[in-house]
């Protein structure tokens with residue numbers, strides 16, 4: 001590791017910040033990570049890791065650990081909400097992996113976060129450090145923390161998530177866009193729903209909303225997310241514990257497989273779903289944004305984490321090749337932003353009306369481009385609309401190889 005390479009301070013040890021630390025160190029840069037939480041941890045929820053993100057983690061040397069903790073589903077199924085009948089089944093497995101040149105994993109967020117944390121030396125991750133201000137000068141940048149300490153670095157990467165404090169000097173206080181929907185997430189033992197397959201992504205669409213479930217931890221546990229209408233704009237508190245009794249009531253007349261899932265959830269998280277319009281820029285001379293801090297998006301494409309991973313690999317390539325010139329890191333940060341801003345804006349746009357929102361058990365036309373809350377009065381019947389549209393939506397996102405783009409840009 002060369003002393004001439006920039007010293008990078010990453011703020012936030014989430015999926016994006018930790019991947020950035022791994023990629024930056026691999027590219028030969030000096031890195032420290034500052035995390036506000038007193039210990040590294042993640043919420044109890046599942047996550048899809050799409051091939052565009054997973055293949056980058058595999059190339060960063062994490063494929064073996066991913067295979068140990070994640071599941072590669074064999075199929076996607078859409079089921080009728082009250083009978084459980086399968087209306088459409090899209091095979092995945094090896095053919096899907098070959099088609100997208102990478103595995104599609106489902107896993108527990110804590111397992112993904114844990115394997116990323118293992119790949120960063122513990123003495124480089126400073127927990128209990130809540131960044132409150134960043135000040136740039138000609139020779140570097142200073143981060144001030146809430147407990148009074150400060151550090152200097154050459155570059156600051158703000159990977160401080162959807163509520164990013166550090167994005168404000170760059171983005172201003174622009175309002176979040178409220179979707180009128182919420183996601184309720186939990187992980188339960190798969191034994192609670194013995195009739196559901198342990199190797200498939202399942203979606204039911206019904207009167208109370210939409211419920212997606214997938215296996216984690218070798219199929220021993222099942223993660224689910226229920227997307228429901230939620231007219232209450234929660235203001236700043238985007239997430240909170242869910243009311244599990246209300247969840248059970250909302251899904252009480254659904255098929256036994258769904259009831260088994262929601263009844264087994266002794267606790268669950270409630271996320272009011274917001275996103276933000278794309279920013280015109282992400283960087284100043286020495287500070288840049290990464291992951292949700294740069295481009296929060298609705299989760300219907302299952303792409304937030306994978307986009308953060310693509311950001312991390314791109315930033316590392318740009319800083320390693322362009323970050324040491326007489327102009328300091330500014331040209332590298334500008335190039336990073338050029339390579340990522342338009343692409344992530346397109347993915348964010350797609351997440352407004354595409355992805356899992358396409359799936360329906362009606363034979364009505366696919367959902368429109370705006371995110372309409374599910375109607376409580378509708379009672380969907382079999383038809384299986386939307387799988388072709390979903391596959392079309394995800395194809396260009398999941399085939400995209402950011403390292404091929406970097407090679408074309410002369411940055412590989």
Ligand code: FAD
Nearest residue numbers: 012014015016036048131160161183291292302303304305
């Ligand atoms: P985070 O993972 O949020 O990490 C931010 C970190 O910064 C945290 O550790 C936080 O404590 C720390 N931090 C914050 N402020 C400070 C500060 N001032 N100082 C120091 N540290 C700070 N994505 C997918 O790819 N697939 C999915 O299936 C998927 N499902 C989703 C379902 C739902 C309901 C939601 C809401 C999102 C989903 N996402 C999914 C999106 C994905 O979770 C995010 O895009 C991803 O976690 C972003 O990573 P990040 O590192 O940018 O932010």
